[in-house]
Amino acid sequence: MKHEIYITGIGPGEENMMTGQAIQALEESDVIVGYPLYLKLLGDRFQGKECLSTPMRKEVDRCRMAYEKAMEGKKVCLICSGDAGVYGLASLMYELSGEYPDCKLTVIPGVTAANSGAAVLGAPLNHDFCVISLSDLLTPWEQIEKRLTAAVEGDFAIAIYNPASRKRSDYLQKACDILLKKASPERACGYVENIGREGTKVGVCSLQELRNLKANMFTTVFIGNSQSLILDGKLITKRGYRL
Amino acid sequence: MKHEIYITGIGPGEENMMTGQAIQALEESDVIVGYPLYLKLLGDRFQGKECLSTPMRKEVDRCRMAYEKAMEGKKVCLICSGDAGVYGLASLMYELSGEYPDCKLTVIPGVTAANSGAAVLGAPLNHDFCVISLSDLLTPWEQIEKRLTAAVEGDFAIAIYNPASRKRSDYLQKACDILLKKASPERACGYVENIGREGTKVGVCSLQELRNLKANMFTTVFIGNSQSLILDGKLITKRGYRL
Numbered sequence: 001m002k003h004e005i006y007i008t009g010i011g012p013g014e015e016n017m018m019t020g021q022a023i024q025a026l027e028e029s030d031v032i033v034g035y036p037l038y039l040k041l042l043g044d045r046f047q048g049k050e051c052l053s054t055p056m057r058k059e060v061d062r063c064r065m066a067y068e069k070a071m072e073g074k075k076v077c078l079i080c081s082g083d084a085g086v087y088g089l090a091s092l093m094y095e096l097s098g099e100y101p102d103c104k105l106t107v108i109p110g111v112t113a114a115n116s117g118a119a120v121l122g123a124p125l126n127h128d129f130c131v132i133s134l135s136d137l138l139t140p141w142e143q144i145e146k147r148l149t150a151a152v153e154g155d156f157a158i159a160i161y162n163p164a165s166r167k168r169s170d171y172l173q174k175a176c177d178i179l180l181k182k183a184s185p186e187r188a189c190g191y192v193e194n195i196g197r198e199g200t201k202v203g204v205c206s207l208q209e210l211r212n213l214k215a216n217m218f219t220t221v222f223i224g225n226s227q228s229l230i231l232d233g234k235l236i237t238k239r240g241y242r243l
Numbered sequence: 244m245k246h247e248i249y250i251t252g253i254g255p256g257e258e259n260m261m262t263g264q265a266i267q268a269l270e271e272s273d274v275i276v277g278y279p280l281y282l283k284l285l286g287d288r289f290q291g292k293e294c295l296s297t298p299m300r301k302e303v304d305r306c307r308m309a310y311e312k313a314m315e316g317k318k319v320c321l322i323c324s325g326d327a328g329v330y331g332l333a334s335l336m337y338e339l340s341g342e343y344p345d346c347k348l349t350v351i352p353g354v355t356a357a358n359s360g361a362a363v364l365g366a367p368l369n370h371d372f373c374v375i376s377l378s379d380l381l382t383p384w385e386q387i388e389k390r391l392t393a394a395v396e397g398d399f400a401i402a403i404y405n406p407a408s409r410k411r412s413d414y415l416q417k418a419c420d421i422l423l424k425k426a427s428p429e430r431a432c433g434y435v436e437n438i439g440r441e442g443t444k445v446g447v448c449s450l451q452e453l454r455n456l457k458a459n460m461f462t463t464v465f466i467g468n469s470q471s472l473i474l475d476g477k478l479i480t481k482r483g484y485r486l
Contacts, residue, residue, distance in 0.1 A: 091366035
């Protein structure tokens with residue numbers, strides 16, 4: 001029989017934002033593998049399990065760790081924040097799968113920050129939308145620029161992940177400058193920090209104001225399409241219903 | 244005190260793919276409002292509640308029904324499949340909110356078909372991606388074409404909602420023809436029908452083959468970016484880790 005590994009999206013952090021499937025996978029596992037912060041977010045409930053982690057940038061090692069534990073006969077849950085298939089480790093696990101033919105992968109989807117953040121802001125992604133990460137650790141900046149340009153040319157609503165980090169403090173500003181070539185400085189925008197975690201911060205603003213936002217690794221940024229608006233403090237992208 | 248309405252994404256259908264928050268909102272509600280199929284998907288658990296629906300294209304009436312029930316002092320849960328803010332009724336509820344100042348809206352996010360379908364296929368959206376609906380009921384077809392073109396020019400992975408209906412049987416074909424102007428006919432693609440419901444159908448194929456897929460209202464279609472690949476039957480979009 002094959003060793004099953006659950007690649008599990010745990011949502012933003014709070015247990016009540018996980019799906020029943022995700023909780024079940026965690027409960028059934030002997031070993032939980034994840035980034036240290038995400039293991040911490042799981043809280044006390046799964047403390048009895050063997051919990052293993054690797055630091056940031058050691059994602060390949062983390063995936064191998066999950067495979068190795070499964071090969072020992074342990075039931076393994078590899079956790080990712082949000083959804084495991086949105087900037088998570090699902091594809092990397094599949095890339096490595098040829099080396100571990102006795103393991104079977106199952107991806108358990110979760111609520112990604114685009115959707116959990118949108119819910120806090122109102123309904124900013126309620127029409128066609130794009131999700132773009134500004135992190136250039138694994139993607140050349142030119143590719144990111146090209147996607148930002150395409151997104152604004154297609155008049156998509158946009159959710160931006162990883163808008164800044166200590167080393168990339170001006171990336172959101174650079175991204176806004178690219179968008180401002182095609183979009184009005186008044187374009188309706190918003191942001192959410194620490195979605196579904198302690199210290200949630202939320203705000204709406206114009207694209208011009210967004211340019212000066214002090215974002216960090218835990219901020220998700222939302223840029224409306226040309227028809228989006230701020231209504232009573234909420235960021236809304238209309239679906240097009242006639243009232 | 245304001246009357247609270249929960250606008251709740253129930254995920255694909257199975258109860259174990261709902262979040263704890265969504266189940267809690269349903270449990271606490273006196274009235275559940277939704278499209279008939281989605282009420283049916285909830286199953287027996289919430290059968291004791293007052294369940295109200297309107298047919299398709301009567302979404303404005305459905306939203307008003309939710310508000311009216313809340314104004315009567317009932318706790319109301321308006322349900323949407325997937326996530327309430329992805330082609331759901333969240334933005335329409337906010338648009339109408341000025342008429343019901345005594346009501347307070349809370350959006351509860353859910354797992355949308357882009358993510359639940361991706362999990363079944365492997366990891367097709369594991370880098371920047373777009374979500375596009377092919378339904379032209381509320382959006383001019385020219386706008387949809389423009390977005391498809393922008394999506395392929397930006398080399399996004401793409402999730403397509405509403406790829407076809409009885410009246411729009413050739414829309415997926417038209418969409419593929421637009422993508423084929425920039426993308427290789429060998430571009431890696433996939434589709435999932437009835438995600439998380441009875442009769443799930445799943446497949447991977449090339450973009451050329453996708454053109455001939457008989458899709459329906461319950462199909463979600465995935466088009467990889469230029470680097471995506473089909474690996475042992477799974478559709479994978481790499482994140483860029485060096486192995």
